[in-house]
Amino acid sequence: MERVNLGKAAPALYQGVMELERLVSAALADAGIALGFAHLLRLRASQLNQCAFCMRLHARDALTSGESADRIAVLPGWRETAYFDATERAGLALMEAITLVSVGQVEDAVYAQAAAVLSPAQMAAIEWLAVVINSWNRIAIASRYPVAP
Template sequence: MSERINIGKALPELYKAIAGLDKMSTEAAAAAGLAEGFTHLLRLRASQLNQCAFCVKLHTSDALASGESIDRVSVLPAWRETEYFSDKERASLELMEAVTFISDGQVPDAVYERASARLSKEEIAAVEWLAVVINAWNRIAISSRYPVGP
């Protein structure tokens, strides 16, 4: 891989702005009652979909450190086929995926309706903001080719 400009270091004021949004979205998720470990699973799922190795590694570690089980982390790519996630968590994961794949059909009404049936307005807003921010981080890390090694 060729070396890339680290856009966070090239324009640190923009990096700090994203970090500020990250902090605010984390606080909003906590205020909405989303468990810290689960917020890392949401971020991890978007990072898996975006193939962001740096963020996959980071949020796997963060999820485990926050008390998530290795089982839930391991089955996350196939969450629909498991019984590891509650209805609220399933609605959150589906919404996270829809926002991540927003260029493919936007956020379908059916996804939003399922989320609305299971999540409060605060939870929906928190999940969507987490999605917006992690997708930004994925794009920063991928375009800058953040190194990922053992």
Template structure:
């Protein structure tokens, strides 16, 4: 792989602005009483869809450190087929996936309506902002080719 410009180093003010968004999104998650471990699973799921190896590794470690089980992490790509997630979590995962894959049909009304049936407005807002921010981080890490070495 060719070496790329590291966006964090080439434009530190912009990078810090994204860090500010990250902090605000984390505060929104906490304010909505979404568990930290599950928030890392939401970030991890977006990172899996975006194929961001750097973020996948980081959020797997963060989820484990926050008390998430290796079982929930391992079945995350097939969450719909498992009994590991509550209806509230399933609605959050579907919303994160729809926002991550926004070019493939926007955010379908059915997914938003499912979220509205199981999540408060505060929770929906927090999940949506978390999705926006992790997708920004994925794009920074992927386009900069952040190294992922064993």
């Protein structure tokens, strides 16, 4: 069934999300969060949301930003690996908690763990990134953006 393409149906709203993405990307850079890791954060949220379009996009972006194929491959099981440092682990946990907000409402323990190793600027940037990537996932899924080889 043909779906409404949200970007084409409401271009001003789509451009609003694009502007939010631009602002979030700047906040991530200002907070010292590496571009490659920012794509891994986007990728992790997209995996949780099962957004194939965004998974492919951010896996490719992570690779071109210098992330290793190994870190991309183990991302769903990041807790079981030594591929991510304490700061990255806190960022991943925070991203997951916000993406899965209906499960635990971003539990205090996750937030406290993140706040123990992330600066307030890093916390805010990651939280805003969660807002925007979850928006993109919903746009792509609702519009059924095509994912083919």
